[in-house]
Amino acid sequence: MPDLARIKGFVERTQGRYFPWITSEIVTVNGKQWFHYEWQKALSDELEGLVAPPPPDDEVQPESTPDNRPFRYNEWSTLFDRKLLQFVFQCQGLDKDCEPSLSPFRESVNSIEAKQ
Numbered sequence: 001m002p003d004l005a006r007i008k009g010f011v012e013r014t015q016g017r018y019f020p021w022i023t024s025e026i027v028t029v030n031g032k033q034w035f036h037y038e039w040q041k042a043l044s045d046e047l048e049g050l051v052a053p054p055p056p057d058d059e060v061q062p063e064s065t066p067d068n069r070p071f072r073y074n075e076w077s078t079l080f081d082r083k084l085l086q087f088v089f090q091c092q093g094l095d096k097d098c099e100p101s102l103s104p105f106r107e108s109v110n111s112i113e114a115k116q
Contacts, residue, residue, distance in 0.1 A: 003079070004026050004033055004034075004035045004077070004078070004079065005026065007035055007077065007084070008024060008026060008035050008037075011024070011035075011037055012024055015037075015039065018041070019039050019040065019041040020039065021037060021038060021039040022038040022039055022040065023036055023037065023038040024036075024037050024038075029109060029110060029112055030110075030111075030112065030113050032078055032112075032113075033078060034076050034077065034078045034109075034112075035075075035076070035077045035078070036074075036075070036076055037073075037075045037077070038072075038073065038074045038075070039072075039073050040070045040071060040072045040073065041070060041071050041073075042068075042070050042071075069092050069093040069097065070092070070093070071090060071091070071092050072090070072091045072092070072093065072098050072102075073088060073089070073090050074088070074089040074090075074091075074102065074105065074106075075087070075088045075089075076088075076109060076112070087109075087112070089101075089102065089105045
């Protein structure tokens, strides 16, 4: 059966090759162990140059500029009924962009209860 320490090591070895992590830790919340992993990556090359289809001729759309801010991920994982249970918060932007919604998310983590 997998354990969180092995999962943590695997994620750090594989994911860490591509994107450096901000936080990688095992913590206890309401008596349950969780693997908390936070990381960020730049806008994917796959998305560059992607544009929406043109609007109908009778509809004028304002010009838009591409959003090249990085993606920030905050993942919480635990083992539940021998399966991996995961909550992921994703935000596009820098700390100042994500913080208004990330702070309440971090606070809500303390209310998570996984009951068997």
